[in-house]
Amino acid sequence: MANASLIPAGDFRTSYAADTTIFPTKTSRNTAILGVILIAFAPLVLTGYWLSVLIQIGIFGIAALGLNILVGFTGQISIGHAAFFLLGAYTSAYLNNNLPIPVFFTIPIAGVITALVGLVFGVPAARLKGLYLVIATLAAQYILIDFFSRAEWFSGGSVPASANPFSLFGYTLRGDKSYFYVVLAYLLVSYLLVTNLMRTRDGRALVAVRDHYLSAEIMGINLTKYRTLSFGLAAFFAGIAGALYAHYQLVVSNEGFGIERSILFLAMIIIGGIGSISGTLMGTAFVVLLPEAMEWISMELKGGTIDRALQLNNNLTFLREIAIGLIIIAFLVFEPDGLAHRWRQIKAYWKLYPFSH
């Protein structure tokens, strides 16, 4: 029954394997594969602008996925995620610039190094909970950013560091079109890894820590280990994403990666759906596209009748920022379970159509 193309009425799962399967039906698996194949054709069809938007969604999606392991699956909190993202970016650029390691290898190495640093900053999580933990992770944000702006040997200090394009054994990929596939590959692997992680013993332990840490401890789960581990995992994906970002932008600057970016990462997973892997990607897409959409609207408004009547001029920029804030608030009020939940409802609606009750 597990390979049926449609989900049968009633619950026929008779094994744990069937219970934890990623794709319940053949159709869902084929759709996913088809989706990936279609996305792979994007560089041939899309303009440079849209391609760069997709690449950004991909990169930030990986970082947000890491944060969702920490927040959504383990029930911890971090407002220092952007600092780990930046650490990955600087590490990969530094390794590639100073050692004869091609970018192909520096990206995963940067992920591992960031994970180690993440483990260190995760140690307070063994003792702290809730708001106290928030402040502890805030320290990570400030310590790391301050380190980047002073450690000239590592990050170039206040001057942006340069990073090389993606290369492997002398073969260099240039341009967004080819880099898109690098990001796509990392995105697929990351999402598959995390999806599978949640089906393992360790994944279930993380969820148990989130749901009821006392019960989890009584069941024999080492709380310290799993809480710290989740910080390491979160930092790992942040580091990978940061490294990808460094070799995409070719410049690493610590501007724009302060606490507001960390909050934005939290916004991605909250909007997408806390503890939902597919929701993470939806939330990231939403957060990346929202300022772009506001940009189009403000471009349309510029010089138009509304602009002239209200004398908006340069205030359009500020209106745009305000609108982004308002939309996020509205989202939290009307869609508290995130985009993943809405997506399930849409699917359910069509599944039962026209007999939904």
Next chain:
Amino acid sequence: MTMKSLLSTASLALLIATASAGAQAQIAIGHLADYSGGTSDVGTPYGQAVADTFAWVNKNGGVAGKQLNVDTNDYGYQVPRAIALYKKWSGGDKVAAIMGWGTADTEALTGFLAQDKIPDMSGSYAAALTDPEGTSGKAKPAPYNFFYGPSYSDAVRAELMWAAEDWKAKGKSGAPKFVHMGANHPYPNAPKAAGEALAKELGFEVLPPLVFALAPGDYSAQCLSLKSSGANYAYLGNTAASNISVMKACKAAGVDVQFMSNVWGMDENAAKAAGDAADGVIFPLRTAVAWGGSAPGMKTVEEISKISDPSGNVYRPVHYVAAVCSALYMKEALDWAAKNGGATGENVAKGFYQKKDWVPAGMDGVCNPSTWSDKDHRGTMKVDLYRAKVSGSTDGDLKDLIAKGTIKLEKVKTVDLPRKPEWFGW
């Protein structure tokens, strides 16, 4: 669902592609402006002037009969956003030129500009951008970077020369103490080494630099350390808004120090906001006259200003006038390129090398004569030092305050720096 959304995305992309293909008869220009970021206090008048000038050029026939298609974007002084915009401008329909802004983003773009051959007239005057071939050994080659005015380093050199004279003129004995102040950011840091090196040469005692953020804030602590260190001359490396905070706090703390500011560190709006705390600050002026000054070229500036202010009543600060000059140099370089093989980035850069002691048409007496060569992008070595004079209350309209003489920009000294090779590129 997926198929449908993909199809609509694809068709939207096609639409955008055809829309941009229809705009072929225009010359595309990218414009980075900071209206909302850390330097928006001075970025707003500068960006407005660039937009106004190109709109005025379009109204008067454009460049070689083609209209300029200027893509103005507020990037909030953030390097990643500048790079994202650059990617848009350098891919597909490449822009012929960029009007840039900050030091961090311009330095980040330098390598790309050289690779893609797109000239960038930046609002950053960092000396590292003046070395097109990297021959100075002090900076990376920056063959496509231009700016109008003295570099940050040359301006601080001129200020220090004035300060050394000022110290003697006041009949004070001993070594004067100099301190560099600014955020830990590429822009205030750019002239730090040059200033401190020359200060030592001129016999100043150089104190450890003081850090204060690019945004306005409470800088009493900095003023107290300024007071206890006994500094005589302090260089303010930030933009006007945060410099004002320092000047006000220092006034309140009773610090007796001569402030000298960066070219972006003082203007009429800042003098109005700071009130008597701004009295006596020395700063470089990039144009021969400020708004309302008597020069034949001021008529052109007033016409350009009417693009965004048809009433003609708004007082434009020094950054507006300087930006008009910058944009018009770019316009004339585009003119030359359009006549000599087409307005491509490579030709536009060559357009900058065509004239010596160059003043854009209609700007006589406003823009200072500038000369760029393929070996040296220091447009000018002349630094006009002015002093902000504030007498009395600065409440009310800026235009009236200037007319009444409550706020005055008073010329102190013109320093003609020698074009020394050892001052090149830093």
